[in-house]
Amino acid sequence: FHENDSVDKTDGDLFLVFHNGRGIDISFFINQEFILSKYIKLDGSEDLYALIKGQIEQIRESHGSLKSMAGLSLIGSGFDLSVIGRMDSDPGIKIIDAGMEKYSLPSPEFIPALGLALSGVLKKMMLPFNLLPVSKRKKESRKSAYMLFFLAFCFLILSLVWGGSYVVRQQMIQNRIDTELETLTSEVMDIEKKKGEIKDLEKKISSVNALKGDQVLIIDILKELSQIIPSGSWIQNFSYTHGKQIRINGYSEAASDLITLLEKSDVFQNVVFVSAITKSRDGKERFSIGFEIETAP
Numbered sequence: 176f177h178e179n180d181s182v183d184k185t186d187g188d189l190f191l192v193f194h195n196g197r198g199i200d201i202s203f204f205i206n207q208e209f210i211l212s213k214y215i216k217l218d219g220s221e222d223l224y225a226l227i228k229g230q231i232e233q234i235r236e237s238h239g240s241l242k243s244m245a246g247l248s249l250i251g252s253g254f255d256l257s258v259i260g261r262m263d264s265d266p267g268i269k270i271i272d273a274g275m276e277k278y279s280l281p282s283p284e285f286i287p288a289l290g291l292a293l294s295g296v297l298k299k300m301m302l303p304f305n306l307l308p309v310s311k312r313k314k315e316s317r318k319s320a321y322m323l324f325f326l327a328f329c330f331l332i333l334s335l336v337w338g339g340s341y342v343v344r345q346q347m348i349q350n351r352i353d354t355e356l357e358t359l360t361s362e363v364m365d366i367e368k369k370k371g372e373i374k375d376l377e378k379k380i381s382s383v384n385a386l387k388g389d390q391v392l393i394i395d396i397l398k399e400l401s402q403i404i405p406s407g408s409w410i411q412n413f414s415y416t417h418g419k420q421i422r423i424n425g426y427s428e429a430a431s432d433l434i435t436l437l438e439k440s441d442v443f444q445n446v447v448f449v450s451a452i453t454k455s456r457d458g459k460e461r462f463s464i465g466f467e468i469e470t471a472p
Contacts, residue, residue, distance in 0.1 A: 188245040189271075190231055194253030199227070203234050210238065223254070224261040231268070246271045396421065396468070399442045408433060419468040422449060430462035437466055444469045 189204040198216040202209065213230065231245055248271045249259060263270045393415060400423070404410065408427030415421050421443075427433055430452045437446040446466040453461045 188235055190245060190247045192227055192247065192249050194251035196253045201230055205238065223258045228265065245269065396442065399440055403436045403440055420465065421467065422463065422465045424463045426455060426459040426461055428459065430460040433462065433464060437464065442469050
């Protein structure tokens with residue numbers, strides 16, 4: 176049946192119906208691949224054409240077959256010419272010669288056994304039979320399992336290496352950031368230190384500039400005092416602050432007259448005795464007078 180050249184080798188619904196007089200055995204193939212087998216017992220009153228036609232349509236419908244024509248091979252002594260003629264005239268059925276004559280079977284009942292023995296049928300049916308003894312059977316190769324284990328092991332190693340390299344890279348980046356941060360911190364501290372040094376220099380420069388200005392002013396003050404203080408008086412101590420505060424200590428025959436003389440000056444103002452006048456052993460009056468520099472309007 177499978178070796179017959181009249182059968183569509185690539186796309187076809189094929190039915191092999193065997194009739195032994197007691198029942199019919201229907202085998203169904205799609206693209207030469209065995210699908211199912213069904214046995215129906217007969218009592219002699221059935222319409223074989225209607226029965227076989229109905230079974231073919233039912234089987235094809237249940238398997239979603241879309242091919243318009245089904246191949247049919249009728250085997251066995253139970254079929255008469257009228258049934259074969261009706262099958263042959265059916266437009267949905269194509270009668271196929273199974274070509275069993277070349278096998279010289281003693282009886283048609285041997286046809287199913289012969290079909291199972293054919294290697295082509297066995298190949299298409301994919302029957303999981305192994306008739307060899309267990310000791311003679313081919314052992315399953317474990318190469319695929321070993322290869323899978325090896326690949327899994329390699330994947331694990333690569334994962335660990337990648338994970339370790341990632342941690343190392345992150346640590347190197349962190350160390351580089353820490354080093355740069357320390358460098359920047361040191362540079363900032365140096366800048367702050369230089370800023371402090373600059374401020375100190377600015378203060379010193381300001382003090383020097385103020386001192387230079389004061390030196391000119393002190394000369395003027397001393398000149399003014401030398402002109403105001405009478406010959407009977409002299410200054411023992413002279414002090415001057417940046418706030419324009421002046422204080423003189425000394426001796427005079429008439430210390431009270433010094434207040435009036437200093438107040439008449441255009442350079443001095445707010446002239447006062449800082450402490451009480453005292454007498455020395457030689458009768459001179461000891462004085463301590465404070466005053467300010469006259470502020471220009």
